Amino acid sequence: xxxxxxxxxxxxxxxxxxxxxxxxxxxxxxxxxxxxxxxxxxxxxxxxxxxxxxxxxxxxxxxxxxxxxxxxxxxxxxxxxxxxxxxxxxxxxxxxxxxxxxxxxxxxxxxxxxxxxxxxxxxxxxxxxxxxxxxxxxxxxxxxxxxxxxxxxxxxxxxxxxxxxxxxxxxxxxxxxxxxxxxxxxxxxxxxxxxxxxxxxxxxxxxxxxxxxxxxxxxxxxxxxxxxxxxxxxxxxxxxxxxxxxxxxxxxxxxxxxxxxxxxxxxxxxxxxxxxxxxxxxxxxxxxxxxxxxxxxxxxxxxxxxxxxxxxxxxxxxxxxxxxxxxxxxxx
Numbered sequence: 315x316x317x318x319x320x321x322x323x324x325x326x327x328x329x330x331x332x333x334x335x336x337x338x339x340x341x342x343x344x345x346x347x348x349x350x351x352x353x354x355x356x357x358x359x360x361x362x363x364x365x366x367x368x369x370x371x372x373x374x375x376x377x378x379x380x381x382x383x384x385x386x387x388x389x390x391x392x393x394x395x396x397x398x399x400x401x402x403x404x405x406x407x408x409x410x411x412x413x414x415x416x417x418x419x420x421x422x423x424x425x426x427x428x429x430x431x432x433x434x435x436x437x438x439x440x441x442x443x444x445x446x447x448x449x450x451x452x453x454x455x456x457x458x459x460x461x462x463x464x465x466x467x468x469x470x471x472x473x474x475x476x477x478x479x480x481x482x483x484x485x486x487x488x489x490x491x492x493x494x495x496x497x498x499x500x501x502x503x504x505x506x507x508x509x510x511x512x513x514x515x516x517x518x519x520x521x522x523x524x525x526x527x528x529x530x531x532x533x534x535x536x537x538x539x540x541x542x543x544x545x546x547x548x549x550x551x552x553x554x555x556x557x558x559x560x561x562x563x564x565x566x567x568x569x570x571x572x573x574x575x576x577x578x579x580x581x582x583x584x585x586x587x588x589x590x591x592x593x594x595x596x597x598x599x600x601x602x603x604x605x606x607x608x609x610x611x612x613x614x615x616x617x618x619x620x621x622x623x624x625x626x627x628x629x630x631x632x633x634x635x636x637x638x639x640x641x642x643x644x645x646x
Contacts, residue, residue, distance in 0.1 A: 315358030316613040320593045322512030323487040325430065325461060327390050329587055329612040330354075331361035331516060332605065333596035334373045344376055346600065351380035353602035357609040361390040363490075363516065363596050365435055366420050367397035374423035382425055389430075392516070393420045394465060394490075396435030398646055407645040408438035413449040417458050432459035433490055436641035437471050447475060451482035463488035463516070468639050469507035476511045486513065488593065491639065493517035493586055494526060495567075495628050496555065499638045505591045514593030517586050521597070521608075523552035525560065526582035528568050532558035560631045570623055576614065579604075583611035585624065 316329045332354040334347065354362075364377050374393060381389065395416040398406040406412060417432060432453055438446060450462045464475060467489060479486035489508055491500045493515065500515065508515060521527055555561075564578075571581040586595050597608040616624075 315360075315609065317360075318593045319514070320431070320461070320516070321487045321508070321514030323461060323485055323514075325390065325487065327361040327516070327594045328359050329594055330357075330359055330583070330609045331363050331392075331594040331596045332359050333363040333518060333598050334377055335365070335368055335518070335598055344379070347376050348380045349602050350599045350605055351377065353599070353605040354609075355384065357605060358612075359605075359609065360388060361392070361516075361594055363392040363518075364424075365394035365397070365433075366399050366416050366423075367394075367435070371399055371419070371423060374420055378423050378425040386426060391424060391426060391429050392431040392433060392463070392490075393424065393429050394433040394435035395420070396438060396465075403645075408434055408441045408446040408449075410445050410449040413446070413453065417453050421458060428457055429459050431461045431463045431488060433463040433465050433488070434467070434475075435465050437464070437467050438645065439641065439643055440645050443474060443478065447478040447482055450479070451484050454484040461485050461487045463490060463513075465490035466492070466639055466641060467504075468636070469503040472504065472507055472513065473511065476513070486511075488514050488516050490516045490518060490596075492519045493589075493592070494520050494522045495582060495585055495624060496522045496526070496560070496632055497638075498632055498634050499636050501589075501634065503636045504639065505589070509591050515589070515591050516594045516596060517592055518596045519551075520586045520595045521579050521582045522555055525552065525555040525564060526567075526578060528564055528578040530556065530561050531565065532561040563627055563631050566627045567624065570620060570627075574616070574620060576611070577607055579608055580611045580614070581616075581624075583608055584614035584616055585621075587611065587614070588616055588621065 317326050320327050364373050404411050453459045476486045568578055571578045583595050586592050599605045
């Protein structure tokens with residue numbers, strides 16, 4: 315496992331981070347989830363990402379139990395706040411009330427006294443940014459989080475948040491966007507702004523919800539038990555990639571991966587890590603062998619010829635519009 319600084323901060327994270335977005339507490343049983351976490355630890359993963367809203371707060375509980383007994387100082391635990399965690403109007407968003415209550419709930423479920431990075435899961439248009447950032451400052455200054463990050467914020471939002479963080483004397487160090495060969499919307503605005511301000515990207519969906527494994531083929535039904543067939547494990551998220559045009563292009567990547575001595579999933583994860591502003595790529599798993607495969611992307615260097623060949627194949631199906639980075643106009 316290779317390691318990188320999280321942006322320009324002093325925090326070092328594993329290039330491959332383990333995330334439990336749509337697996338722990340919903341798709342897979344706890345025993346299997348614990349096995350995946352163990353596989354990640356055995357492979358050298360030290361960075362673990364979750365959120366309070368995943369599986370209705372159950373994902374944090376499962377991760378907390380799976381990591382129980384590990385040396386806390388040897389881990390980097392990330393979680394998030396924004397999406398609903400209860401039925402009430404204040405059980406969501408980035409108000410001071412919700413942030414202060416949510417961090418305590420997350421720490422309890424994760425069985426830890428602090429998280430390394432506490433992230434705004436989206437931008438909250440219903441709360442003044444000053445209120446949000448002042449609450450985050452108090453979370454950091456109370457020792458409940460070491461750093462603050464954001465997720466899927468625009469370049470303009472990142473810049474405004476970074477400025478306030480500086481004034482409030484805490485570090486805004488990361489952004490967590492979707493990023494893959496097929497989804498490159500951060501490259502024109504978010505990445506240059508982040509480089510300027512010192513934020514690192516901790517990217518999710520580097521294999522595009524599993525499409526970049528190559529297991530989905532044009533003109534064929536998705537494999538039984540795959541994410542595309544399971545409403546609880548992200549079928550709605552993967553639908554955008556299930557056209558024959560996309561799946562056919564992905565199949566053309568297979569010989570490139572084979573020539574490089576990589577699985578297609580490894581190629582996809584290695585590809586996002588070629589971006590110097592990417593600090594870590596988050597991978598999930600429902601089986602330990604998926605983790606064991608994905609972590610082999612760490613440290614892989616793709617030559618310019620291979621990167622050009624990849625671009626030529628995926629360019630017609632790649633989304634680059636920075637306007638696709640959006641948060642809900644009002645609290646969900």
